[in-house]
Amino acid sequence: MNGESKTYGWGLIGPGRFAQEFANELIHVERVNPVAVASRDFGKAEAFANDFGFGKGYGDYDALFEDPEVDIVYIVVPHVFHAGLARRALEAGKAVLCEKPLTPVPEVSGELIELSKSSGVFLMEAMKTGFLPAIQQAKRWIEAGRIGELKLARADFCFPGPSDPHDRLMNPDLGGGAVLDVGIYPLHLTRLLLGEVLEISAEGSLTATGVEDSASMMTRHASGASAVSLCSFQTEEAMSATVFGSEGKIEIPRFHAATEALLYQGGELVESCRDDSGGMVTAEIIAVMDALDRGAIECAGHTHEDTMRLSELMHEVRKQIGSVS
Numbered sequence: 001m002n003g004e005s006k007t008y009g010w011g012l013i014g015p016g017r018f019a020q021e022f023a024n025e026l027i028h029v030e031r032v033n034p035v036a037v038a039s040r041d042f043g044k045a046e047a048f049a050n051d052f053g054f055g056k057g058y059g060d061y062d063a064l065f066e067d068p069e070v071d072i073v074y075i076v077v078p079h080v081f082h083a084g085l086a087r088r089a090l091e092a093g094k095a096v097l098c099e100k101p102l103t104p105v106p107e108v109s110g111e112l113i114e115l116s117k118s119s120g121v122f123l124m125e126a127m128k129t130g131f132l133p134a135i136q137q138a139k140r141w142i143e144a145g146r147i148g149e150l151k152l153a154r155a156d157f158c159f160p161g162p163s164d165p166h167d168r169l170m171n172p173d174l175g176g177g178a179v180l181d182v183g184i185y186p187l188h189l190t191r192l193l194l195g196e197v198l199e200i201s202a203e204g205s206l207t208a209t210g211v212e213d214s215a216s217m218m219t220r221h222a223s224g225a226s227a228v229s230l231c232s233f234q235t236e237e238a239m240s241a242t243v244f245g246s247e248g249k250i251e252i253p254r255f256h257a258a259t260e261a262l263l264y265q266g267g268e269l270v271e272s273c274r275d276d277s278g279g280m281v282t283a284e285i286i287a288v289m290d291a292l293d294r295g296a297i298e299c300a301g302h303t304h305e306d307t308m309r310l311s312e313l314m315h316e317v318r319k320q321i322g323s324v325s
């Protein structure tokens, strides 16, 4: 069986907060066989498997790597555990879709990518945004010159986050901090729409636990345009993006999970793109299986190089703010 008729067995590791949103879509995607869920807690794995229609639950992660029915392992645990699990999955010959950021440390991300290449096994960081139809439409408008010469962009991912210092977002031992968790989104979007980042500078503040609670990041891009990206766990919610050109602008509300993009010229709304599918990760899931159909070890929509550049940019931001040395 090959090409578009092939069904893929999916195994999920870490039935926590985001896993629920992902699984809700995964189980409705064609060619997906939801095989198994693994948790450190068997009861939790079994309950999640029952709730979302997976075939079985495992009380340890290794059992999932050993399951011959699993083709693709989706890793959705705190960032610091990504590397170890992705390595074990790749070594077991399983294709890996690992939540963002692939790892908090560029060298470690690079090692995983090398392992993917040397073993010929698929590896992808789960950056859903670039696969969304509204974002792809924005990219097409830009490429078609609809807003003229690119000048500026502004993208924010801010929300009032947890105050509990043990929460994953605040805890340095779990890879906490606004840059790795949400700063990655505006950095990804501005790079996608404005071209490679040539320079980056950042300012920000740290929590008492030593992770960034807020950061402002300025980037200069290959297109000649520049961008300001904000991320925070300690402000009102702000999640929109605007790209400004010499002849118009594109607005993308709630861009990380965009359902629409709006094109303005001369102050007038001239075109809009609306995606009512309700899918946030469906396009990403399909892209993984399409890449596997082709025998690829990376996904053209979010390549290994994209992962490395984002990893290096986030590390540089965190160095400038003082959360890593």
Ligand SMILES: NC(=O)c1ccc[n+]([C@@H]2O[C@H](COP(=O)([O-])OP(=O)(O)OC[C@H]3O[C@@H](n4cnc5c(N)ncnc54)[C@H](OP(=O)(O)O)[C@@H]3O)[C@@H](O)[C@H]2O)c1
Pocket: 013, 014, 015, 016, 017, 018, 019, 038, 039, 040, 041, 044, 076, 077, 078, 079, 081, 099, 100, 101, 126, 128, 168, 174, 181
């Ligand atoms: N793509 C997106 O839109 C999106 C959105 C949100 C989050 N994410 C990413 O998804 C990942 C998980 O985020 P989340 O908020 O879903 O995490 P979470 O609910 O805090 O944890 C997910 C799972 O990780 C394991 N885990 C949690 N704390 C642990 C600890 N202290 N030690 C060992 N294992 C632990 C648990 O698995 P067990 O069941 O085995 O105990 C838990 O069920 C992160 O990398 C995040 O960046 C992506």
